[in-house]
Amino acid sequence: EWIIPESHPRRESLLEREKLVEGMCDGVVVPQGLIAHGRGECFDYLLGETSIPPALEAERAAAAMFHLAKHPVISVNGNVAVLAAREVVELSEATGALIEVNLFYRTRERAKAIADLLYAHGARQVLGVDDATARIPGLDSMRGLVSPNGIYKADYVLLGIEDGDRTEALVRIGKTVAAIDLNPLSRTSLAASIPIVDHIKRALTNIKRYYESMSREEASRVINSFNPRKVIADTLLYIRNRLETLARQLMYDYR
C-alpha cells in the first residue's frame, strides 16, 4: 500500500512497522503489540540499532545453553512471529529446540495464525495451539497455559518481547530463561537467567551463529563465567555514554 523509497535512511524500521500493522490486520499481533514495538524502537535507537558487546556476550551464553539443555524450547508470540519467523525456524532447526506459541492475550485463533506463519516459514512442528493444557503456577487463567510437551517440560526456554510476570514465573519454577528484550530495565530483563538486550532478529541470528561454532566444552565454560547482572550493568553504561554523546550533539546543533 505504502511505498517506502529504497534510499530512505529508516527504510528497515519503516518496513518493520508495516509488517506489524499487517500482522495486526491478520490477527497475529494485538494492538498492544504495536505499543510494545514503539517502546522497543526507542530502546533500539538508544543502542544505536546494533548488537552491542554485552548483547553479544548474552547471545553467546544463550547459544551455549542450547548445547547444555536436555529439553530446550523457543517460545513465540505475535511480535516475535511477525518480526522473525524465519530466524525462529532456522534456530530451531539448527539446535533441535521445539517451538511453542505462548500468548499474553491468548485466543485459539491467534495461536493458530501464529503457528501458520511459522509453518509457512518451514517449521515442522509448533506446540501451544491445541495442546496448551498444562499450567505454570503463579499465573492467572489463560496466561499460565502451556504445552505439557513443550514449556512445561523444558529445562531451558528462549523467549522474546515477553511480559515480566511470565518470565518471573518460569524462572521461579526452575527453568533457565534466556529473554530477548530491548528494554534493559524491564522485569523480563531483570528476571532472566540470560538477558539479551537486542533486536529479536539480530539476536536470533547471532545465537544461531554462536551455536554453530561452539563445542560442548566451550559451552560449559561460557555458562560458568556468565553473569546476567554484569550484562545489564554494561548495557546501562553503554546507553549512558551514548545518550551523553547524542545529547551533546543535539544541544550543540540547537545553539
Place this chain on the structure above:
Amino acid sequence: EWIIPESHPRRESLLEREKLVEGMCDGVVVPQGLIAHGRGECFDYLLGETSIPPALEAERAAAAMFHLAKHPVISVNGNVAVLAAREVVELSEATGALIEVNLFYRTRERAKAIADLLYAHGARQVLGVDDATARIPGLDSMRGLVSPNGIYKADYVLLGIEDGDRTEALVRIGKTVAAIDLNPLSRTSLAASIPIVDHIKRALTNIKRYYESMSREEASRVINSFNPRKVIADTLLYIRNRLETLARQLMYDYR
C-alpha cells in the same frame, strides 16, 4: 474485553495501553499514536516513571504562566484526551484556560470524538471542532488550522505529545509554549519555551497543584528565573546519573 489481573505489577501501564487501543477503535487515537505512546513508555522508564526535579521546575513555570497569560489555551490531541481527559478539564476549570482540539491527522470525526470525550469528563466548552478556520503560518494545509478564538489568539499554549513542526511554528509566531513530552531530545522539547519532560497525567496534576498554591508575584519570579535549556540539560544529566546508579547497584548486588 481483555482482563488484566489486579495483581499485575504493571497494571497501570497495561491499562493505559488498553485505553489507547480502545481510543483507536473509537477513532480518537490514530495507529501512529500507539507507536508514539510506546516511545513515551521507553523514556518514562529512563526517568523511573516519576516526576523528576527538572520536570517539577518546568511544571511550576507552566503553572506560573497560567497566572501571567491573558489568553491561555490547553491544546488537546487524541493521545492527551485518552490518557488525561479528566486532568485537562480540571486544569482548565482551575485556571480558566480554554480547551482546543488540535490534530496532526485532522478529520472532523476525530476532532468531534475528542471533544465528546472531553465533554463527557465535564468540559464546558471545547474549541477546534467546527471553528478551526484560522491558520498558523508555516504549516501545511490541515495541519495549520486552529480556532481564531483559541490557539490563534492565545498568548500561552500548553500542549502535550505534540509534533515538532507545530511546536516550532507556534513559538515562531510569538506564543509562549509549554510542551509536555517524555522525550527530552525531541524537537518539541527543544523548541518549547517551557519543556516538561514528564508523563502527561502527572504533569497536568502537578501544574494544577502548583497553580493553586502560587501568587501572581511568585509567578513573575518563577518565570523570570526559568531557563528551558537548563531544564533539558538537567534532565539529561538526571537520566545519565540514574543509568549509572542502576548499573552500579546491579554490579554491587552481584559482588
